[in-house]
């Protein structure tokens with residue numbers, strides 16, 4: 514019995530030895546195949562990977578700025594929608610009787626959920642407005658306050674972002690479509706985090722001479738997370754500046 518064991522052990526040892534022999538002599542780069550991070554020398558572990566490709570430059574021509582159905586469309590006082598009577602075809606509910614285009618609505622839902630997690634309740638107050646609605650809103654303003662005031666507070670029909678289905682006025686923290694919203698914790702959270710879900714504060718503070726609108730902390734515009742993140746990272750606040758478009762402070766006619 515003992516002899517059998519010894520012979521058996523020798524055979525096993527020989528087989529293992531032969532296995533190692535074959536393994537090492539057939540492997541072109543055995544160290545790569547039997548890589549263990551813990552056995553790697555410290556200086557190799559800390560060497561930066563110089564072959565990492567540089568991030569691609571952001572493609573500013575990926576989507577149209579003119580097509581009213583493009584998520585990058587830039588509508589302002591000098592860039593009316595073409596056609597002015599444009600109406601989106603994929604409007605869905607975003608609660609509170611408001612609607613947005615499907616992609617923007619999905620993103621808004623995620624934005625609101627993210628806000629909720631942070632402790633803030635945001636509400637949809639005014640989303641899509643049709644050309645026809647904008648006609649009556651604007652005409653009412655003109656009738657009540659005169660054209661100069663109307664132009665400073667409400668878009669002329671065909672130039673409103675609300676007509677694209679990509680913009681919405683939101684409120685929270687005890688403020689509606691009011692200046693005070695920007696000073697609430699909810700409003701500040703929104704300004705800092707909207708980009709993560711593809712939204713921007715479209716009419717930021719100090720940019721009236723570019724956007725043509727006074728600071729509107731409640732008006733957010735969906736442009737997609739890629740562009741919103743790029744604008745955030747490069748610290749460019751307006752679409753006009755990002756795309757090198759002329760400032761649109763007022764109507765030209």
Ligand SMILES: [Zn+2]
Pocket residue numbers: 675680681682731732733
């Ligand atoms: Zn608005």
